């Protein structure tokens with residue numbers, strides 16, 4: 001099978017113009033078939049606050065009422081996505097920006113209300129791998145933002161890490177698929193105060209121990225859950241690290257296996 005890399009960039013990279021440009025240069029030069037997924041949670045929180053809208057997060061997920069959905073649609077689907085696409089075009093990569101509604105690429109169900117009502121948040125149901133593959137085969141580079149739809153006209157907010165793992169699972173029917181979660185740190189850290197204390201390898205067993213020892217917290221827990229979901233469902237390899245892990249020179253990052 002041909003190789004496909006799915007690369008996700010976190011909100012802190014997007015916030016820093018120099019880091020974003022450096023990452024996009026690496027991404028642009030990366031050989032082989034590739035898909036980019038971006039978040040932008042920080043930017044959404046910032047712009048919402050300028051509009052007088054308070055952001056509420058529960059378990060790392062944004063409570064998305066109708067007003068917040070308008071903000072995230074403008075920020076993820078517009079501002080961030082189109083800037084990234086324009087920068088990639090300037091670097092010679094024929095990028096196409098997408099939400100999950102475009103070419104019906106990612107359908108989701110509105111999250112059912114249990115203890116918490118997350119509002120317009122979607123849990124991914126179906127990835128149109130063959131439609132996405134048409135773009136890839138035509139030599140376009142898809143750039144996805146953190147928005148899906150329910151197929152009935154409703155846009156839904158969906159965490160970018162989850163979008164990454166579910167696209168990767170869908171595409172693994174067609175390609176030998178690897179995920180690269182790029183963020184501002186060098187990888188999953190043993191000691192949060194020592195930025196070089198990267199845990200080079202995590203498997204299901206060591207993950208349970210890390211949880212028990214409270215070495216990982218916050219956004220890292222759903223990120224790792226997404227990694228294991230992907231590995232259980234056909235994805236070959238998952239990596240977490242800073243953007244330079246996309247180069248052959250950097251060997252300091254975390255690899256996740258089952």
Ligand SMILES: Nc1ncnc2c1ncn2[C@@H]1O[C@H](COP(=O)(O)OP(=O)(O)O)[C@@H](O)[C@H]1O
Pocket residue numbers: 009010011012039182183184185187188189190192215216217218219220223
């Ligand atoms: N052991 C750990 N190593 C690295 N990051 C950790 C660890 N435990 C918690 N984290 C937190 O997880 C965050 C990454 O998750 P998240 O904010 O969802 O990422 P992203 O920037 O990719 O959206 C880091 O910024 C860090 O604050």
Ligand SMILES: CC(=O)N[C@@H](CCC(=O)OP(=O)(O)O)C(=O)O
Pocket residue numbers: 009010011012038039040041042044060061062072121146157158159160161
């Ligand atoms: C439902 C939900 O929480 N969606 C996320 C989507 C953005 C995202 O995931 O951005 P980062 O990768 O930059 O965190 C949010 O609105 O914050």
